[in-house]
Every structure is written in C-alpha cells, then in structure tokens.
Amino acid sequence: MEPREAITILIECMLDADRDRASRLLGELLESGTPAQELLRQVLDPALNEVGRLWENRELSMAQAYVGARIAEDFLMRCLPSEAEGAVRPPKGVVVIGNIEDDFHALGRRMVGSFLRASGWEVVDLGNDVTAEVFVEEALARGAHIVGASAMMHDAAMNIRKLRELIDRRGLAGRLKLAVGGAVFNWRPALVEEVGGDGTAANATQVDALCDRLLSEVRTEVGP
Template sequence: MNADIRSAKGLVKEFVDAYGYDAVIFEVIEPVLTKLGIRLKRQEASLAQSYVASMIVDELLLLHQDSFKSGSDTSQLKGPVVLGNIEDDCHPLGRKIVSTFLRINNWEVLDLGIDVDAKTFVDEAVRIGAKIIGVSAMIYSTAENIRKVSQELKERGLEKQIKLVVGGAVFRLRPELVKEVGADGTATNAFSAIALFEQMAEEGKQR
C-alpha cells in the first residue's frame, strides 16, 4: 500500500468501470481498510497512507451516493438514525461506508463524525427523534467507551426506546464485546448493517 493518490484513484476507477461500486467497496476497499487498520495499529503504516485511503473512500462514496439520488424516493424515508465514532476514536472510513449505504437505502442519517461523547450521541438522538444510535470503534480501548452511551441511555430511561448498535474491526475480532459494552447488535459490513437497522426498527415498533 503506497501513498500515490493519483495512481490509487486511477486503479479504483478502472475497477468501478469494470465491476461497479458495490463490488469495489466490498471486495477492494473494505479488505484494504482492514489491512490498513491492522498496520496502523502495529505502526507499520504511515499517516500519508491513511490520508490517501480516506480521500479515495470519500470520493468513491460521494460518487456512489450521487448515482442513486435521481431515483430515490424521499417519501419513503426511514429513520432518522444517529451515527458516529465513539469518544477518542478517529477512524471514520467504516462509518462513512455504512452512512452512505443507509442513505442509498432511504434512511435519514445524522452523522456526527469522529470522537463523539456519550452525551452528544443521546442528546442528538432525542433531539431528532432517532430510535437507533450506531456507534463505530476500531480498537478495544475506544470500544470500551461505548459503555458510556449505554449507561447514558439507562440513566435517562431510554434504553427501551432507543436501540444501540455497534460496528468496527474490534467487534469482528471480539464478538463478545457487543454485549459487554451494552449494545443491542452489530454488523460486519454495510450490507449487513442495513439488515440490522431494519431489524432494530421493526423491534422498536413492537414495543
């Protein structure tokens, strides 16, 4: 993985033209991001490589989302939902992929970005009437902070009204963390995230 952004963008465009956006995101981008995350944790990758990956993913997702806008039916919007990276977590790429795919599938998404504290997650969910909060974390030390979101919901008596779902590499490596941090579910990629959000929304209606 080098940091040549022009060559990388050209390569991604070739794959998109040949195989389409979904194939590139899940068969090229996600594996590269997983590998990059591991190398960053081991200090085997540079900030330049991380920057290039972020730029490519941002551009790819923007193009992918724009390709769906003309055919979208805003009268069938679902949600709203709140997404963000938990406090101290600054790895946005996985969250951005999920955010884009939710929007493509007619979900109204409030994306709070990186390094979001528990109170802000819950405050914003209450403000917009969201019934699902999606929290991303890449490594164990930041995933532990998601407990604060669960606790904030419980302290306000909202744990039955608002579902808490989580995602990120650490939950694929350690599935038991989902329950440990007080979450209601997790997804391994953007496709399964859509199904998870649909499931959480349906369970919320049954309460």
C-alpha cells in the same frame, strides 16, 4: 440491458475501482428508460448485497468497499428525486452515527453513512470523538430510534459502555437502540455484549439490515 447484466457490470466497477465506468453504466440505464427508483431496487441493492457478501467473506478490501460506497452515492445523487421534483421517498427512519469518545477512525463510519443513505435512511453523522451525552441528545432532537457508535480500538470501544449506561439511566432502552461497529468488534465479537450493544454488523453494507431489525424491535416494544 437486463438487470442481471447491469448488476454484474456494477460489481465489476466496484471491484476494479472504476467509478467512471459505473457512471457511464448508470447513464446508459437511465437513457434506456428504466425509472431511476427501479434502478436503485433492481441494480444497486443487489450489487451492494454482493459486495457485502464478498466483504464478509474477506474477499474484499476496505479500498474496494470504499469505491462501492462512492459509486452508491453517485447512484443516489442521480436517481433519487429532489424535493423540488416532489415524490421524495420518505426515509426508513433516522440513524445517528458517530465515532465514540476517544476514537478518531472516521473512514468506516463514513462508509456506513453512505450505505445507509443508499438504503433509504436519514443519517445524522456526528463525526469523531462523540460523547454519550451528545449521542443521546442528538438522537432525541432528531427523533432517531437508532444510534450507531463506532470504534476501531479496544480501549475506545469500552467508552461505548457510557452510552449504554446513559440510555438505560434515562429509560430510553425500549425506544433507542444501540448499534455498535468497527474493526475491533469483528476481531472480538464478544465485545458487542460487553459494551451493551443491541446489535452489530460485520461491515457497512450490512448495517441496513441491522437497522431494519432494530427499528422493528422498537416498534414491537413501544409501537410505531
């Protein structure tokens, strides 16, 4: 099967919420001898890019994107080599994510985690209602250069300012970038600047590109 055909089928699976068909597709591709790592690059990545485009154009619902995230996780589980097998691809970097203090809307954050892992990042998920102090301490402990703070509602989003202030007060602005996201930022993009975010993404599939950019900025500012 040509990659283009596989991509088309995989996107159909995501849109139709057909996880079983996606699993069968992956089995066929692996049996045909396509290297697992190549499947991630040639099939999963382009499919996720298309899903992201549809989501950004509001042609995709959260439920369909959720299916996309589950299918991406299935692909990863079967395609990434285990540590025991060796040849584990080093992560692109470490990203610490969580819902900011007073926010309890976990679904979007969990989807971000899935898509980031699918894109090769090591993800530390701190869960809901995370204070600025915990974000920063975990980021430093894990060697992360990116923290991702999520909020669904406006008032909770304003708590991200505490995280911005803490990063600045501790002199970490150059080496620890603040990604912000959640429904409220899509509705009101000016909020990104109001809370001091270094960047945002319209949806979970675009967070990989955002993290690429932020990590690049860190390397420019403080070196690799």
